[in-house]
Amino acid sequence: MKVLKFGGTSVANAENIRKVMSIVQDTPSPVVVVVSALGGVTDNLLLAANKAATHQNNYLQLLEELETTHLDTVRLLFPYDKQSSVISHIKQQFNHLETLLEGISLLGEITKRSSDKIVSYGELLSAYLISEFFISEGLDARYKDTRELIKTNSTFGKAVVDFSVTNTNIHYFFQSTKSSITIVPGFISSSFNGDTTTLGRGGSDYTAAIIANAVHAEALEIWTDVNGMYTANPKLVKQAKTIKHISYEEAMELSHFGAKVLYPPTIQPVLNAKIPIYIKNTFNPKNAGSCISENTNGKKSPISGISHIEDIALLTIEGSGMVGVPGISKRLFEVLSQHEISVVLITQASSEHSICLGVIQQEAIIAKEIIDTAFEYEISRGKIKPCLMESDLAIVALVGDRMKSHQGLSGKMFSALGKNNVNIRAIAQGASERNISTVIENKDVKKALNVLHERFFEDNIKQLNLYIMGAGNVGSIFLAQLHQQRSYLKETLKINIRVIAIASSKKMAFDSNGIDLSNWKETLLKGEETSLNAFFENVKKRNLRNSIFVDNTASEQVAQTYAWYLKNSIAVVTCNKIACASAYENYAHLKFLSRKYNAPFLFETNVGAGLPIIDTLKNLIASGDRVHKIQAVLSGSLNFVFNNFNETSSFKEVVSQAKEEGYTEPDPRIDLSGIDVARKILILARESGYPIEIEDIENHTFLPKESLETPSVESFIESLETHAVHFNQLYMAAKEEDKRLKYVATFKEGKASVGLQQIPKEHPFYNLEGKDNIVLFYTERYPDYPLLIKGAGAGAAVTASGIFADIIRTATS
Template sequence: MKVLKFGGTSVGSVESILSLKAIVEKEAQEQPIIVVVSALGGITDKLIATSVLAQKGDEAWKDEFQAMVERHHKMIDTIITDPRKREQLFNIVDSLFEQLRSIYFGVYLIHDLSKKTQDAIVSYGERLSSNIVATLVQGAKWYDSREFIKTVRKNHKNTLDSELTNRLVRRTFSDLQRISLVPGFISKDRDTDEITNLGRGGSDYTAAIIAAALDADILEIWTDVDGFMTADPRVIKTAYTIKELSYIEAMELCNFGAKVVYPPTIYPVCVKNIPIRVKNTFNPDSEGSIIKQKVANNDKPIKGISSINGTTLITVAGLSMVGVIGVNRRIFTALADNGISVFMVSQASSENSTSIGVRDQDAAEAVEVLNGEFAKEIETGAMFPMHAESGLATIAVVGENMKHVPGIAGKLFGTLGRAGISMIACAQGASQTNISFVVKSEHLRKALNAIHDSFFLSEYKVLNLFVCGVGTVGGQLLEQIHDQYEELKRTKRLKLNVVGIATSKKALFNRDGIDLANYRELLADAPESNDKKLRDAIIEMNCFNSVFVDCTASKDVAEIYQPLLEHNISVIAANKIAASSSYEKYALLKETALARGVFFRYETNVGAGLPIIGTINDLRNSGDVILKIEAVLSGTLNFIFNELSADVTMSEAVHRAKEQGYSEPDPRIDLSGKDVIRKLVILAREAGYKVEKTDVEKHLFIPDEFFEGSIEEFWKNLPQLDADFETRRKQLDAEGKRWRFVATFDHGKLSVALKEVDSTHPFYNLQGSNNIVALTTERYREYPMLIQGYGAGASVTAAGVFANIMSIANI
């Protein structure tokens, strides 16, 4: 025998109630079943709201009442096809509604709504729905749960009389029908025979009571979700169904906001070791979640995460609390006597403060109660007035396996810290099945996502990317991410989620990810933006595992790195401006990233996709000392000097560099050596030296006057240099030498200059736009370390940026 309970959504529409019929009739073919149903979805709330209108003397209660009548009538007309059964059901339903109308009218006349009357009113929801379902389901017999679910009044609450109820349940179902239909939630007082109920969610409890009393094989809770989820799927898109969980884990998750099962439901069946299966009425083929005593394959450190938004933390503090016995008893007794529930407690070891978590709606009353309880101590200064902090959320990380895995709390705190989330209060029981903590509500979504991802509850690790700049490098990067997206999901379990794309004028954002197949069309219709709006939007989105990728050469964009890092957003920059700005700014960016536990990466600032900065860092981290750096760092200039020949003049070589995409749109940036100077400064800083751009000695090969005026004037005047360069080139060629524009750092001195190298020099055979770096260190004195390869080009640079992204993803 099994007990099936169907919630309000399962009887809330024609589609769902017909699905219920199919499920019940199929199950009844195999064994006797007892079906417990809730009121039609939303009806309990409507019953309560209508009673309040009546109490206020508002005539609108009649319209609300009539709407409920019409809803039930419409449901009957649609699903009950047998005219005889339909007429009988209408008689039952209309009789119930007539009783309900009389009660409402009485409330309306005397403007009084007692607890007794309210309980009677809400009972009609289940009485109506259960009669409809009993008529719909072939062969079902209706039972009145008020006759065997009995309560007793204790501490101002209706509490189940377990002994009497179990005896009556066994007697009622001694002759078990194939299908027994029972209204959930409602009950009667054993002494007064007044209608009571088991609380919101009490239909689950009704089903559990019956299952336990009759030693059912299983209790099935049919609802509108596939089962217990690892987290709230409305917040975490990657949340998935937990296949198995223990009674304790289910209880912890239910108590902390996972509204899949009403918490009291678990105890009666747990005592009898009866499993609970949670299934989806709208997806009956889904396996759902099973709750039982022992869970196999419990390999993950945590099982799930639940949360309660709208938390207020009340702190009871005072020096008089230290070592005084009974303070906490007074706190909880005072709150309990006033019906205020506390769902979390955190106390300092010094005993001078105790923080309690309550729901926002209980906060004002809780403060008043506690201030009254400790009024004398507050008056004498022995204790402080209650301090309440609202706008908070409580998160619970749940799993019985946590006690077997060391370091869970440390990993949890580290994950929150890297996400820039401060923990306001924390509590962990000795059973180690629940770690609860309080954060600001604005950080709830980010915290849940960060924890879910960090503890491998997500199927994929997610990196949320904001890409600024969609020119040659940015465009190539987005294309590479799009091309590799599925492959990375398959082989690395990694999702590169591009949540923001920006240009100098527009910005596009989507927390769920932007479709990279048509992002340019979407961007064209995006709102206007600038660097400040971009910064504010990224910070406001507050995504976990956020990475800002700068593929521009903008000074203004570089200025937003610092606030982004301060908000725990990693930065990857193809833009050289930040790392080559003042040493003070450069150092602050690196220190901020380190302090916040995020990353500031800029490998492509030097050598495009070549691993130059990473290699220098590895050498230094291993204890080596960089003594000298010699490098050809401009792919553009190397291309130009490799192109020079008897047939290709200097002006023609510069034109070719621009046409083939090696130079900046204004090639004077490359020819002025500014780009090389920036790169040299960055390398020297990475080598551990405090240097500025002004420390670099410049020996340029283009006269200063060529850098003045417009770009058009530059192109017009450039051929004036052709003859001189050709004369010098011929002489150089005769000597068996070549030009290389070399950046040098030598024991603290920096310079850039056009140098002549012969065939014995490692820079001599440097082809095309390649770069080369020679590192002389204490370990590599006699034979410097050489790093050589493509040093320019959008695809290579984009690949280097991609590699930086992956270096963060793999940590």
């Protein structure tokens, strides 16, 4: 014999009930079918009762809607000539319900006893309706009221089963019945006084387990709307996987900590009898689902699943009066037990100075009052502080039978959460080492579950969530590179990248599932108006793991937002030099925030675009080397300009070409004035350990004063033609000396300068072609022959690739 339980979604409507019948028909008889109320009925019955108790007359309307739901289901399931008796029975039951609700309305209150009586109608109606439908379809089925089988005490709302009497009742009934299919209502039972009781929300699972144990069933099948138990809540973790096989103990831990496909008490009745439980999907019956049985230590992974409970409150009592005083814990838990308040987590300091416990949030205020009253004397004497209550918390738990044989799991768990700014408020681990529980803020639940699932279940694939500011030349090329390389990154580097947001100067668009990079421009056009504050708040609200803010702009306003992101443990990757070249205090503060909040702050493209200049410098400093001198051509745009400027091409023409081809900033004055090079050498000096300011750098500009003071880019370009003679003289002077013009940045022992220089043939800078950059590092280890880095240092493509490289670095940081 098998026992099959079908939940509310499985019997929510006529179509689903037909699916249930098909599953039952495919199951060898005899079979017991335990059913919940039709979907949503229990909640609405409770709502109607509460409305009646508070004299809201619309409870009758709600009752009428529930009756209509049941009658409509009958009309869709039964042939017309077989409807009348079923409809008559249902109407009779709703008349009884109306009488009960009228009584509650007159009294103006609802007791647990009357509540149990009212909600029982959901299962009673469902089981009756389904049994009559099965019979009308020619199945050998019968209905049995579980109140006649399951006997309990009079603890209404969550009655305690008397298994001795209950098992005898069930055994004798099924021994005598001849029907192939027995349909029974779940959730409900009766006391020895004959009052209707219930087994707790989710109690239909428990009903099925009680019957399975009593009849020594071959298996217990829990039919629901998912493919089994998952490694995490699939609504919050899209990568969650079905657990094929799990032990009773693991399933009990997971269900206790919020795995809603199984009511926690369900396991106990079948555990000792070693009856396997199968969690299966009514809407995908061919799926194998999950099997819950004896311990399966052959599994590779020590972690079976991650579960959570939201809306938890922490209650803490502490004080010197607790140290060495016996009976404090007894008094604490005894008083909570007397008021039927369940404790879901306990942790105590080894000094006995404090006890921290978790309770359901809706019970927290009462629990605090009870505790303060129980320890009123100690509190008045200052030996114990008043109970401290913290709300809006959640418990996240790692569960697995093999956790105790694996070292470092706690470290991996806490490290993964810490890197994503998930603050842990309390920790608890059972002596069985089958569970590690942490208390975190409710708002961090989704992030925490995804972080832990990624760490323990996803084959070390790390997901990065990008928020991209700037969709111009560099930004668009970066997005194209990302779209092209996504598969390679996932398959080869185990990195999965999603672009959650893209913003231009005018529009911004968000999608938590990831923006389709094949048509991101269309998505952006449909977005909302760009606001830096709104963009940040959106990033913060989504609270996704491994989040990275990518700045592809040259905006000072955007650079001023970096601290916002770093303080929220969101990495910052930028090609924008303004932040790192701003006041040293701001630069140092951003570096400090990066360390404090474990959020990478990477800006390799600030110097040399895609060249590994800053990374190389960091490695030199980290290994104990010391920089004495830096010589560099750091402007690919200026190098391009002076390599192409000659007798046949005017200075204006070459600068215009460089601007059009993307070698300069949108405003070429930033490049030609030398300020861009000054910022770059400043950044290198700071990364070398020198706290200098931009004002400390000598800038020997080659531009005429009139050109520097032009009010717009257009007028600046025109001024280059006006002063053509000046630029020609610079060129000819270098040519006569058989030298080439290069804009050189120099740093030596704390002092820096930038300016146009005539470079002789024997110098490494002389043959620097195109838009290339070159850097010479003279250090303690490279005193005479410098460490040289050379390559393309300008252009949207190489800048985009440098940003890409920094993003990859965040995945390994």
